[in-house]
Amino acid sequence: DTQMTQSPSSLSASVGDRVTITCQASQDIYIYVSWFQQKPGKAPKLLIYDASNLERGVPARFSGSGSGTDFRFTISSLQPEDFATYYCQQYDNLPFTFGPGTQVDFK
Amino acid sequence: QVQLQESGPGLVKPSQTLSLTCTVSGRSISSGDYYLSWIRQNPEKGLEWIGYIYYTGRADYNPSLQSRTAISVDTSKNQFSLKLTSVTAADTAVYYCAGNWNRHGGNFDYWGQGAPVTVSS
Numbered sequence: 001d002t003q004m005t006q007s008p009s010s011l012s013a014s015v016g017d018r019v020t021i022t023c024q025a026s027q028d029i030y031i032y033v034s035w036f037q038q039k040p041g042k043a044p045k046l047l048i049y050d051a052s053n054l055e056r057g058v059p060a061r062f063s064g065s066g067s068g069t070d071f072r073f074t075i076s077s078l079q080p081e082d083f084a085t086y087y088c089q090q091y092d093n094l095p096f097t098f099g100p101g102t103q104v105d106f107k
Numbered sequence: 108q109v110q111l112q113e114s115g116p117g118l119v120k121p122s123q124t125l126s127l128t129c130t131v132s133g134r135s136i137s138s139g140d141y142y143l144s145w146i147r148q149n150p151e152k153g154l155e156w157i158g159y160i161y162y163t164g165r166a167d168y169n170p171s172l173q174s175r176t177a178i179s180v181d182t183s184k185n186q187f188s189l190k191l192t193s194v195t196a197a198d199t200a201v202y203y204c205a206g207n208w209n210r211h212g213g214n215f216d217y218w219g220q221g222a223p224v225t226v227s228s
Contacts, residue, residue, distance in 0.1 A: 001170075034214065043203055043218035044154070055216075087154060091213020095169040098154035 002026050002090050006099035012107040019075040021102045023088035028068050032092035035064055035073045038101075039084045048073065078104070109133040111204050113222035119198075120228050125191040129204030129219055130184075137162075137182045139208035144215060145178060145189045149200035157202075160187060161212060194226045 003026040013019050023033065031051040036044035046055045048064035051071055061076045075082055083106060088099040115127035129143070136143070144159040158168035160178045168176045172191070180187040191198060202222045205215040 032211070032213065036215075043205075043221055044215070045218075046214070046216055049211075049214055089154075089213070089215075091211055094167055095171070096156040096213045098156070100153050 001095055002029060002093060002097050004088055004090055004097055004099035006088060006102050008102060009100065010103040010105065012105055013078050014107045015078055015080055017078045017107075019078050019082075019104060021073045021086055021088075023066075023071040023073070023099050025069045025071070025090055029090045029092035031067050032090055033064070033066070033071050034089045034091065035062075036087045036089065036098075037082075037084045038087065044087060075104075109217045111206065111217055111219035113202060113204050113219040115222060115224070117223055117225065119194055119224060119226050121195055121226055122193055125189070125194050125198060125202075125224060125226075127189045127202055127204075127222055127224070128186050129188070130186050131206070132185070134208070135182075136180065136185050136187070141206060141208050142210070142212040142214075143178075143180060143187045143204070143206040144212075146203045146205055146215070147198075147200040148203070148221075151197070152200075155200075157189065157191075159212060196226050198224070199226045200224060 005024045033051045035048040038044040052064045065072045085101045085103045110132045119125045140162045142161045145157040160166040166178045175192045177190045204219045207214045207216040
């Protein structure tokens with residue numbers, strides 16, 4: 001299985017801050033990475049696919065980059081509704097696997 | 108718009124079979140190349156992909172669960188289902204159905220709200 005690691009596991013930030021989360025895969029997964037946002041009691045929501053493509057309807061303050069084994073997810077200016085947990089996920093090979101998550105909360 | 112909704116028992120006894128159904132509304136399952144997945148989440152293992160069934164009728168499973176898992180689809184009812192046999196407390200989780208049409212099988216566009224399942228006697 002491809003292991004996905006994320007850092008940090010949690011972070012505290014303020015509205016307007018730039019937030020960056022990194023994800024590392026245990027093997028080359030090309031660009032086959034998605035990023036999800038999950039709020040308590042809700043299903044994950046797809047934000048980014050193919051490492052850098054914004055899902056339809058997702059605000060442009062969210063972005064992703066990377067290829068191979070190293071990926072980055074950025075929120076350019078944190079908004080109140082962005083406080084949530086974020087997950088990376090690889091879909092280059094089966095089984096599809098998720099990172100452990102990064103919780104973003106209020107500083 | 109496309110909506111998915113899980114249904115099934117919230118409590119299952121150890122060694123029994125967990126059965127869940129996902130009803131799709133807003134789109135016919137067979138209206139394109141579909142990939143219909145089951146994913147679960149618990150504090151111990153986080154988000155775990157269980158398996159999917161796709162438009163060819165084939166299903167692929169997570170090797171860690173393969174011997175106990177079966178996913179099927181009923182296009183006439185616009186539903187797909189999960190069966191997980193010989194459950195233990197480690198199978199306690201929120202179970203999500205998820206899917207997409209005409210995209211990579213690992214793109215989870217649409218999700219159900221989640222069905223909490225507890226394994227306990």
